[in-house]
Amino acid sequence: xxxxxxxxKHWQIFxxxxxxxxxxxxxxxxxxxxxxxxxxxxxxxxxxxLIMPLFIIALVISAxxxxxxxxxxxxxxxxxxxxxxxxxxx
Numbered sequence: 194x195x196x197x198x199x200x201x202k203h204w205q206i207f208x209x210x211x212x213x214x215x216x217x218x219x220x221x222x223x224x225x226x227x228x229x230x231x232x233x234x235x236x237x238x239x240x241x242x243l244i245m246p247l248f249i250i251a252l253v254i255s256a257x258x259x260x261x262x263x264x265x266x267x268x269x270x271x272x273x274x275x276x277x278x279x280x281x282x283x
Contacts, residue, residue: 198258198265210259217251220244 198206221244271280 194261195265195268198262199269201262206258206262210255210262213251213255217248221248 224244267280274280
């Protein structure tokens with residue numbers, strides 16, 4: 194996985210870390226505003242409990258990918274630092 198993240202193009206990492214949450218937010222707000230525009234009586238949109246778990250899962254996945262990329266970069270940079278300096282990676 195480390196090699197794949199280090200060899201990924203910048204746009205691939207951007208899509209994985211920011212594209213997924215942005216798309217999910219667009220879907221979430223579209224569903225909420227569509228529900229509210231139907232002149233329903235009640236404070237909570239009907240579809241919110243259906244969409245929210247998907248949004249949370251997508252957010253956790255994208256955060257995990259971003260953290261994995263940070264970790265891969267720090268592991269990959271170990272060979273570039275001077276001999277006297279050591280990084281704690283465990």
